[in-house]
Amino acid sequence: MPLSEEQRLNMIKKRQKILDSAITLFASEGYEGTTIKKIAESAEVSFGNVFTYFKDKEQLFLASVVEPLGTFSEQVLDFNTDAEDPLVELQEMVTKHIQLFAGVKSYLTLVAQVVGQPHRYPAAFEQLDQFHDQLREKISCLIKNGQHKGVLMKQDTMPVATLYTSLLIGIRLNNTDTRYSKIWDQYISPALQLFGPIN
Amino acid sequence: MPLSEEQRLNMIKKRQKILDSAITLFASEGYEGTTIKKIAESAEVSFGNVFTYFKDKEQLFLASVVEPLGTFSEQVLDFNTDAEDPLVELQEMVTKHIQLFAGVKSYLTLVAQVVGQPHRYPAAFEQLDQFHDQLREKISCLIKNGQHKGVLMKQDTMPVATLYTSLLIGIRLNNTDTRYSKIWDQYISPALQLFGPIN
Amino acid sequence: MPLSEEQRLNMIKKRQKILDSAITLFASEGYEGTTIKKIAESAEVSFGNVFTYFKDKEQLFLASVVEPLGTFSEQVLDFNTDAEDPLVELQEMVTKHIQLFAGVKSYLTLVAQVVGQPHRYPAAFEQLDQFHDQLREKISCLIKNGQHKGVLMKQDTMPVATLYTSLLIGIRLNNTDTRYSKIWDQYISPALQLFGPIN
Amino acid sequence: MPLSEEQRLNMIKKRQKILDSAITLFASEGYEGTTIKKIAESAEVSFGNVFTYFKDKEQLFLASVVEPLGTFSEQVLDFNTDAEDPLVELQEMVTKHIQLFAGVKSYLTLVAQVVGQPHRYPAAFEQLDQFHDQLREKISCLIKNGQHKGVLMKQDTMPVATLYTSLLIGIRLNNTDTRYSKIWDQYISPALQLFGPIN
DNA sequence: AATGAATGAGACTTCATTCAT
DNA sequence: TATGAATGAAGTCTCATTCAT
CATH class of the missing domain: 1.10.10.60 (Homeodomain-like)
Known part of the structure; x- marks a missing residue:
C-alpha cells in the first residue's frame, strides 16, 4: 500500500x-x-x-x-556575457545581484559561515566554491567583452570579478536588514565603478 | 605576598x-x-x-x-583625511588595508563570524560595530576631501565607504591563504576604482 | 468477511x-x-x-x-529409558544430541542467552528450565537403568545428567560453525565416558 | 602539581x-x-x-x-602437565576448576555472552579465544601424559580437552548460585570420567 | 491486513564549570 | 597560581510503539 x-x-x-x-x-x-x-x-x-x-x-x-543553491545560482548567473551593450548589461547585473542579495539574508549568512570556515564544512564548501568559480568566470567574460568594446578600462579581469563577489557577500554580511529596501540601491552605482566604466 | x-x-x-x-x-x-x-x-x-x-x-x-581590536583599529585608521593629495592617500590606504587584511586571517575570520551573527554575540558585535562606524566615517571624510579637490567623482560617500569595508571583509572571507602574498596586490588597483578616481 | x-x-x-x-x-x-x-x-x-x-x-x-521448544524438546527427549541395552541407547542418544546441537546454532545461542541471564528473561527462562529439568530427569533414568544392568559404573545420576546437558550447551557455545560436520563426531565417544561405561 | x-x-x-x-x-x-x-x-x-x-x-x-582475564587465566592454567601421577594431577585440576568456576559467577556469565556472540564483541572474543586455545592445549598435554603412562585410555586428546572446557562453561551457565558450595563437589568425579581414567 | 510516517522517551557522550589539593 | 578530577546539564540519535490511511 x-x-x-x-x-x-x-x-x-x-x-x-x-x-x-x-x-x-x-x-x-x-x-x-x-x-x-x-x-x-x-x-x-x-x-x-x-x-x-x-x-x-x-x-x-x-x-x-546545497539545496537552495540551485535556484539561487540560476538567478545569480542570469546575465549575458556577450551582450551588445556590456555597460547596460553590467548595470542590470549589479542591480539584480544587489536586490537578490538584499532579499536573501538567512541563506547568505549561512553561506558566509561555510565560506569562512571551509575546513569545518568541507562538503558544503566544495559546492559553494564550485559555484563561486563559475560565477567569477562568467563575470570575467562579461568584463572582457566590455574591455573589448572599449567601454571598460583595461585591467586584469579575474581580480575584479573576485572583488565584486567579495563585495556582494561583504555587504550582505554588513547589513542586518532582512528585505530589499531603497537603501540598497545606493550601492549599485558605486559598485559599478569597480569595473572601471568609461563614459 | x-x-x-x-x-x-x-x-x-x-x-x-x-x-x-x-x-x-x-x-x-x-x-x-x-x-x-x-x-x-x-x-x-x-x-x-x-x-x-x-x-x-x-x-x-x-x-x-575585543582585545586585538585596539591594535588592529589603530592600523586600519592610520590614514589622513585631510591629505593634500587625496588620491595618493587613498592609494596608500587601500594598499595598507589589503596587506593588513591579507596578513590577519584568523582574527578577521572571527570578526566575520560575529558580524554575521550579531544577536548571538551582542557584546562583541557592539564593539566591532562601533569601530566599523568610525572607520566608515573616516573613509567618508577622505572621499569628501577628494571630491572637493575634484580628484574623485561626485557620489554619496557613505555607501562607497560601506562598499569598501564590505569589500575588505569579503575578500578576506573569499581567500584561504594565511599570509600576504603578491596575489593580493592585484586587488589594490581595481579596489581603488570603487572611489571613482578622475585622472 | x-x-x-x-x-x-x-x-x-x-x-x-x-x-x-x-x-x-x-x-x-x-x-x-x-x-x-x-x-x-x-x-x-x-x-x-x-x-x-x-x-x-x-x-x-x-x-x-518458546515456540521452537516443542519440536526441539521432542527430538531431544526421543530416547528410551528402559532400553534393553542401555549402553547402545546411550550411544545413540549422545550421537543424536551432538548432531542435533551441531545443526541448531541460532536457536541454541538464543537459549544460552536466556539461560545466562534468567532474571532478564524470566518467562522464557521458566519454560527452558522446565524442559531442562525434564531432560535431566529422563537422562537420569536411563543412567539408572544402565547402572542396574551393570553396564555403567555406580555414581549419583543427577550430577552426571547435569554435566551432560552442560556439556551439550557448552560445546554449542564453543563452536562457531553453523552446520553439522564430521568434527562433531569426535565428541561422541569422549562424551560417552561421562556416564562411566563398563566394557 | x-x-x-x-x-x-x-x-x-x-x-x-x-x-x-x-x-x-x-x-x-x-x-x-x-x-x-x-x-x-x-x-x-x-x-x-x-x-x-x-x-x-x-x-x-x-x-x-579483558582485565580480569589475567588473574583468572593464571589460576585456571595452574596445573602441571608433566606430573608424575597424571591421575592425581587431573583430579586436582578438575577440583580446582570446579571450585573456581563455582565462585566466579558474574565474570563467567559475561564470558559466556562474548563466546556466544563472537562477531558482536570481536575484540573481547579474540582475547578469550586465545586464552581458550592455550587452556585446551595445556589440558591436552596433561591427557597425553596420562595416556603415555597408561592411566588414561587412548583417545584423541583435543576433543576431550574441548569437551572439558565446554563442560566447565556449561555448568557455570546452568547453575544460578553465586558462590561455591558442596553441590559443586558432586560434579568433580563424573567430570573426571571424561578423560577415561583406568583404575 | 499492510504500510510506513510520527512521536518522544531514553541512551550515550561531550564539555563548561567547580573545587579540592 | 596550577592542576585535573568530578559533576551533571544538554545535545544527538535510536527505536519501540502508535496510528492514520
Whole structure:
C-alpha cells in the first residue's frame, strides 16, 4: 500500500518547512548553536520526525547549504556575457545581484559561515566554491567583452570579478536588514565603478 | 605576598598565549566547536589554568574579539583625511588595508563570524560595530576631501565607504591563504576604482 | 468477511518467517541489538506488519524462545529409558544430541542467552528450565537403568545428567560453525565416558 | 602539581569499583541492558565520572572482559602437565576448576555472552579465544601424559580437552548460585570420567 | 491486513564549570 | 597560581510503539 498522492505532497511540504527552519536557525545561531529541538519546534514538527527526512544533523546542514543553491545560482548567473551593450548589461547585473542579495539574508549568512570556515564544512564548501568559480568566470567574460568594446578600462579581469563577489557577500554580511529596501540601491552605482566604466 | 616582576610578566605572556590560541581556534572551529581543552592544549597550558585568566568561555570569546581590536583599529585608521593629495592617500590606504587584511586571517575570520551573527554575540558585535562606524566615517571624510579637490567623482560617500569595508571583509572571507602574498596586490588597483578616481 | 484458506496459510507462513528472522537476529545481535526494522527487513515484511503478528518486541522474543521448544524438546527427549541395552541407547542418544546441537546454532545461542541471564528473561527462562529439568530427569533414568544392568559404573545420576546437558550447551557455545560436520563426531565417544561405561 | 599518592590510589580504587560494577551489570543485564547511569549508581560514582576512567561504553565493556582475564587465566592454567601421577594431577585440576568456576559467577556469565556472540564483541572474543586455545592445549598435554603412562585410555586428546572446557562453561551457565558450595563437589568425579581414567 | 510516517522517551557522550589539593 | 578530577546539564540519535490511511 504505497502512500497516497496527498500524503506524498504533505511530506514534501514538511521536508521543506524543516529545511527552511534549519536554514534560518543555522544562519542566526550557527551550526552548534542550532539544536534539532529548536528546528523541530520552529518547523512545527515533532523532534524525532526531523530524522525521518534527514539522516542526521550534518546532512541537514549540508542540505541547507546545497539545496537552495540551485535556484539561487540560476538567478545569480542570469546575465549575458556577450551582450551588445556590456555597460547596460553590467548595470542590470549589479542591480539584480544587489536586490537578490538584499532579499536573501538567512541563506547568505549561512553561506558566509561555510565560506569562512571551509575546513569545518568541507562538503558544503566544495559546492559553494564550485559555484563561486563559475560565477567569477562568467563575470570575467562579461568584463572582457566590455574591455573589448572599449567601454571598460583595461585591467586584469579575474581580480575584479573576485572583488565584486567579495563585495556582494561583504555587504550582505554588513547589513542586518532582512528585505530589499531603497537603501540598497545606493550601492549599485558605486559598485559599478569597480569595473572601471568609461563614459 | 605580592608576585615578583618575573612572575607577573610570565602571567601576562601566558594570558596572551591562551588568547592567541583561542582566536585561532574560535576562528577555525567556531564558538561551540572550540573546547576549553583544545585551547589549553594549543596554548600549552593546563586545562584548569585557562579559568585563572578568563572567567568563562564567553568572556574568553569576548576578549578574543575585543582585545586585538585596539591594535588592529589603530592600523586600519592610520590614514589622513585631510591629505593634500587625496588620491595618493587613498592609494596608500587601500594598499595598507589589503596587506593588513591579507596578513590577519584568523582574527578577521572571527570578526566575520560575529558580524554575521550579531544577536548571538551582542557584546562583541557592539564593539566591532562601533569601530566599523568610525572607520566608515573616516573613509567618508577622505572621499569628501577628494571630491572637493575634484580628484574623485561626485557620489554619496557613505555607501562607497560601506562598499569598501564590505569589500575588505569579503575578500578576506573569499581567500584561504594565511599570509600576504603578491596575489593580493592585484586587488589594490581595481579596489581603488570603487572611489571613482578622475585622472 | 472471513479470510480465505489461502490467506490464512499465507499469514501463517509470514508469521513463521518473521519468527525465524527474529531467532537468527536475537541470537547473533542480542535482544536490544536487534531492532524491529532489522527483523522486518530480514523477513521481507513491512516494518509495521511485524506488529500484526506479535504484540510487541518482548512477546516476539518470548515466542522466539518458546515456540521452537516443542519440536526441539521432542527430538531431544526421543530416547528410551528402559532400553534393553542401555549402553547402545546411550550411544545413540549422545550421537543424536551432538548432531542435533551441531545443526541448531541460532536457536541454541538464543537459549544460552536466556539461560545466562534468567532474571532478564524470566518467562522464557521458566519454560527452558522446565524442559531442562525434564531432560535431566529422563537422562537420569536411563543412567539408572544402565547402572542396574551393570553396564555403567555406580555414581549419583543427577550430577552426571547435569554435566551432560552442560556439556551439550557448552560445546554449542564453543563452536562457531553453523552446520553439522564430521568434527562433531569426535565428541561422541569422549562424551560417552561421562556416564562411566563398563566394557 | 602532579596528583598526590593518596589521590592516585583513590583513583585506582574508583576505577576498580566502576569495573566491578560494570562486570556485574553487563553479566546480568547484557551490554545494551546495562546503562552507564546504572553502572555509575552501582559504583557510587557520578555519571560523568565514568568517562574519566573509560573512554566510552565499548571500552568499558572490553575492559570488563579483558582485565580480569589475567588473574583468572593464571589460576585456571595452574596445573602441571608433566606430573608424575597424571591421575592425581587431573583430579586436582578438575577440583580446582570446579571450585573456581563455582565462585566466579558474574565474570563467567559475561564470558559466556562474548563466546556466544563472537562477531558482536570481536575484540573481547579474540582475547578469550586465545586464552581458550592455550587452556585446551595445556589440558591436552596433561591427557597425553596420562595416556603415555597408561592411566588414561587412548583417545584423541583435543576433543576431550574441548569437551572439558565446554563442560566447565556449561555448568557455570546452568547453575544460578553465586558462590561455591558442596553441590559443586558432586560434579568433580563424573567430570573426571571424561578423560577415561583406568583404575 | 499492510504500510510506513510520527512521536518522544531514553541512551550515550561531550564539555563548561567547580573545587579540592 | 596550577592542576585535573568530578559533576551533571544538554545535545544527538535510536527505536519501540502508535496510528492514520
